[in-house]
Amino acid sequence: TDLEVTHWWTSGGEAAAVAELAKAFDATGNKWVDGAIAGSGDIARPIMIGRITGGDPMGATQFNHGRQAEELVQAGLMRDFTELAEKEGWTKLIHPKSLLDGCTLDGKIYCVPVNIHSQQWLWLSNKAFADAGVAVPKNWDEFVAAAPALEKAGIVPLAIGQQPWQTTLAFQVILVALAGPETFQKVFGDKDATLAAGPELAKVFAAADQARNMSAKSNVQEWNQATSMVISGKAGGQIMGDWAQGEFQVAGQVAGKDYTCLPGLGVNEIISTGGDAFYFPKQTDPEKAKAQEALASVMLSPATQVAFNLKKGSLPVRGDVDLNAANDCMKKGLEILAKGNIIPAPDQLMSADGVTQINDLFVEFFANKELSAEDAQKRFAEIIAAAD
Amino acid sequence: MTSVVVKDVSLSFGAYDVLKQLNLDVPEGEFLVLLGPSGCGKSTLLNCIAGLLDVSDGQIFIKGKNVTWEEPKDRGIGMVFQSYALYPQMTVEGNLSFGLKTAGMARDEISTRVARASEILQIEPLLKRKPAALSGGQRQRVAIGRALVRDVDVFLFDEPLSNLDAKLRSELRVEIKRLHQKLANTMIYVTHDQIEAMTLADRIAVMKGGVIQQLDAPQVIYNKPVNRFVAGFLGSPGMNFLDGEVEGGAVPAFGIAGTKIPLDRYGFDHVAAPGKAVLGIRPEHVALGDAASTMPFSAEIGVELVEPMGSDTLVWTKLGGQSFAFRVEAERHISRGDRLCIGFDPARASLFDGQSGKRI
Amino acid sequence: MTSVVVKDVSLSFGAYDVLKQLNLDVPEGEFLVLLGPSGCGKSTLLNCIAGLLDVSDGQIFIKGKNVTWEEPKDRGIGMVFQSYALYPQMTVEGNLSFGLKTAGMARDEISTRVARASEILQIEPLLKRKPAALSGGQRQRVAIGRALVRDVDVFLFDEPLSNLDAKLRSELRVEIKRLHQKLANTMIYVTHDQIEAMTLADRIAVMKGGVIQQLDAPQVIYNKPVNRFVAGFLGSPGMNFLDGEVEGGAVPAFGIAGTKIPLDRYGFDHVAAPGKAVLGIRPEHVALGDAASTMPFSAEIGVELVEPMGSDTLVWTKLGGQSFAFRVEAERHISRGDRLCIGFDPARASLFDGQSGKRI
């Protein structure tokens, strides 16, 4: 049966990963109809939601699991997979458990997590630092210290794309690294506005200010263009989730040799366990419904998990798969995961509305030098206070 | 038998009343001309009769049948428009037969009718041409033909000649008159050209502001206009109007600036009440020289301006300080500054009330 | 002294020659009318004189100065357009003074001139209004005023009255004539209305196809047209044309379908060569009844159609099988089918060559 699957994985590494899912699904005798929407989740999500609410749902669709699809589930537009989950024992398979929590509403499971993405990575170009004649930094402070040397060598110290979510990501990563996971949880999870306005966050904002100065010359839009600057040595580093690794792989670079990764900016080795999940809008055609189940199972099968996540540069959602093929960075991630140094992803903590407002703030902050760190913090606190 | 009856018809566009409780009876076979200045509602009335405008009030009968709410095509009328309104993309033949085809008439019946109409109007050689390839006069003939083939009882003409030049206009005028004599249909003809009205009409209805001022035979309207408006509207050069006062007494007279015009020979409509009045006299009713002195009224005047018009000449002077024109034959040599004796017969004049403008 | 001289002027639009080696002398103070059918090049000639079109060849002199290459504003002309061409967003006063202001004239001089022009044209009360708030006649007056304030030697009018209705037209005609008498400027006036031409002109130039056919005083043109075109163009109702043959012999005569009209009293331009010819006689030169029998030629005819025109009546008949109209006074009661005796004096007729149409 043909099943249309929409997603926004169109960069090189992502496309290669999707191909693995498609291959696995096609092998079940069904057919993966690819519905890629380029740009980013920001462009794709409205279209997906429009399709679902408009009564022409696709077979399956990617969302960042968390609260993005919450209302669609509440409105009864999504298929309940509890039965299948119980049959296949997802609760046991999936590790960490919080992943499945993101898919659960009122005790029912509505989505299939396919990978774990962590945001807290600093990717460094070994070549850039060699060109600038400084050692590859081991943590954020060293990185900041090395920035002037990079600049002198005509290298942009920090590459950040102009898409709003990238700026927010950079901020959040800095926050977790410098202020610790509890603060993160309190600010984003508990919406603690006092804390958000407090001195601890001021430190973070000051660091973000530094980051923005270091990234002033990176005139790129997409995250993978920023990554490509790092790959080519035009930029010293990039704060980006582990999906950036896919790009390094496509470019044939080897972790440790060509590039270096610092989880938690080398300060606080903690990763967030967000990720992508697939939701299955309710279908009238029983054939399609069967295909949906097939897809759900195949997505969680160990083989697919390995193949997919290797290409994508993300971590598998089951703890029981063998990832010998994984590279350095991935292994670092797995270790941290195993240690349980994890925090939930911001998408799971905050509604899209709040996320958008924060995106708006940081994209402005990173582009507009006139917006001081103090003012930005004040506005940040206000948003946190009003967020739900 | 009456052919068209308009009964108490009113029509307004929004708050603006164009026709006001208008009544009109047209006997069968009559050539009725609606004459009036621009904007007086002539076309509106014609459109009401044709069914192209919905009346606000009143009724319309054609051949005794109440057609107030009928579609135009069911009223038994044919209409000819000022701009010809030929269908530009069809040949002349197509133009003539369009209505018949629409009505689903049989082929050979259509061709018989088209042949007949084009013979009457002598447009046979044009049948295969498109309107763009016709001269103004030919177009107008085709437009008439289109009404003709419909074989209707009543023809409506809305200023059919006013887009043509003077020469063609007078030619086609004669043709229309001949056509009426041949067909003997009822025809209602709108124009604001008084010459057309005079030459064509059995009766003329002079309209102003949506009201019929006078409805009568052309000569009556010309010679005995019921009010000053009608008097002024007909005739070119127009009637001379002299402002003055009717003086009662044994011999009623009309006084202007020292001059007195006796009115004993004037046929008063009703008893003359003294007061402000206007005396109207047509330029061609003014006699000159010897003939003038035999007239009941005569005066000596100075010539101000001479307008030779070819066939005759118009002479402008002042009478009692007011502008006054009269017509003489073209042979007469008169020039500016001449002093002449003129005279006229008040019996041929018209006298209007100073206030209401009504004929006294 | 000549005011405007047009010397050998030609003008073509692409391959199409509108004016062909045209010559024209206008003496100072003359009122010259250019008369001709639509498209004959009247406006084109006027525009050449005004400098609004570049001549293809030839020269133009105004007041003895060669202005062929001058800008319109430097030619000492004022022009009045058919569509008035008033500047719609300016008041009447603005319209009158805009040109003067642009020329940098002193304020008080401007107001003097505007005051004078508006007094002459009696548009003082309108000075503050915009053109949209004026009637047609008032607009035309303002348009004339705009030419007037320029204080020029030559006025050019391009069909200034043809957008007005008949009544207004005859009124303004008189005003223009008066204006000319007052100012005594040279005026060149384009029209295709022969009545206007007859009444206004000192001389008329009748044009056809870019060539002046005849240039003479109105009466001469009316009574002695040089060719059939001119004869037919002037006069309404038009001249009657009878096709026939000139027969030589002791007493030359004109033969149509059995009837012979003696031509001994006709003033031949040159010796009559026998052959096909056309006899033209104006409807008002035909006598009726007793008067007819005293005429050199008379005949009995049957009345086909009667057109009462108010002031007089047009009667259509056939003479020698050809359509023939004549004019009688309105009082005469004639109806269709009557048989009458008519007659005319061939001395007042015009005879044209059958081929060339030239007067014989």
Place this chain on the structure above:
Amino acid sequence: MVEQVFRAVPDMAAVAPATSRASGLVGPSGPRPRRTFSRRNIFIYGTLFVVAIYYLLPLYVMVVTSLKGMPEIRLGNIFSPPVEITFEPWVKAWSTACTGLNCDGLSRGFWNSVRITVPSVFLSIAIASVNGYALANWRFKGAEIFFTVLVVGAFIPYQVMLYPVVIVLREIGLYGSLWGLVLVHTIFGMPILTLLFRNYFASLPEELFKAARVDGAGFWTIYLRIMLPMSLPIFVVAVILQVTGIWNDFLFGVVYTKPDTYPMTVQLNNIVNAVQGVKEYNVNMAATLLTGLVPLVIYFVSGKLFVRGIAAGAVKG
């Protein structure tokens, strides 16, 4: 400006009296002499030329870039003509550029665009012309009110209407289908087209319409037999406006279709935004040009008719 140019004329006349013909005319004669390189002409043509360059520049850059290889582009001068002309980017843009797993470039979008554009243009023009005709000739009570609403609707940003339209389409079960999109284009094309047609039909002589009614023709007969044959100019304008508008539409195309029915603009956006490694500017430009080709050709072919039709339908109010 004009004035100054002509003021130079008398001097010229002084030197060139000999130009007058043998007929013995003395002094200026014949047409005014005009220099080809008068200041006026230099100003006019100079300005037009400069402006024309501004208008042509992007097209030039797009064409040139699309014919270069990536190495050449990285060298940097966007204005320099290609050293080595390559049609690779065009081929790639048309048939092999990838979005996600689909690597068939714009070709698929092209046929989708055709399948969307043709019925949309047809339907929207058919409906709008009948509306315009009804408004201009068969005025009935209230018609003007609806029309005013419609015209005000032309100003409403489409984003505002996206959601309500989703609901409407869902309710009538057309969401996601080709016909749903056709309907959306018809709806949003209606205000401006109706305005155009109404103005145009109102400028046709009303007597023609009356004559046809007297001849017994009804609403549809008059429309089909009398009005349509006379409306070529406005139909040309409408077709051009709609074809370009619908062909170029992105928002509706992306919101109301699904991947197999994506129009070309959406494919274009996908190709341009689905960056794999470095941005392939040459492919992007080729894709851009390919997408714009259809409307461009239409404009180049029928620009003259367009201008004439605009004069007939838009200017009269």
Place this chain on the structure above:
Amino acid sequence: MTPMHAGRPFRLFRNLNAKIASIPMILTALVIFVGGTAWTVFYSFTNSKLLPRASFVGFDQYERLWATPRWLVAVENLAIYGVCTLVFSLVIGFLLAALMDQKIRFENTFRTIFLYPFALSFIVTGLAWQWILNPNFGIQQVVRNLGWESFTFDPLYNADIVIYGILIAGLWQGTGLIMCLMLAGLRGIDGDIWKAARVDGIPTWKTYVFIVIPMMRPVLVTTLVIIASGIVKVYDLVVAQTSGGPGIASEVPAKYVYNYMFLAQNLGQGFAASTMMLLSVVIVVVPWAYLEFGGKRRHG
């Protein structure tokens, strides 16, 4: 006459065909425009998130809207962009039309050149200009390569002037049509006016400024409507050129609406912004539309 209104048909059925034929228009007007608008306004008073829900929060959404820097930037940008587009489109369009009206040669060629951008979508326009204005490849780099090292022209990357960078592309796309409209208007002016002005000795520029332009009112109105309706809708161009960046410097209201409705999944906020846009449209357009279509009637 006994039956005074005999045969008078039921009002609704007169011109029945015309009414039937107008149903699509009426439906569009009522359901889509009126209905959609009312629906939007209604839900702008709720706190609908991803799906519309009738839970009212009064004017909260509006208060939040006007406290949001992004919205304020968007409104300011729209004002700048609108005024500039209006002024420059009219001025450039008119100047070009006036030049084209000088009986020039190659008129068709020039007209085609000026008009062709109109055939391209905003997406295409945006991409082309993004490429030309890109500091690393475009004009800036070309000039620098020529030796002027300090030359800086990167409007799309400079938050202060980014809106003008968008304007350049917008004008490029739209002025051709304006020129065509103006040209049609110029050609529609009675030739006698020009002649009268020449006889009066009025210089060309003065004739244009004082006489011709005031006479072109109807064309100007049409043009204004076309430009204005384009301004309010500006969206694709911004998305294609800058995606609202750098930062939020080139945000426009339409984009704000779209983003909040679909990205932020805060329909209420999006609807509130829509309603503000609608309000401004209504304030400008309704009086005009009433005058133009509602008030007076055509002569018949």
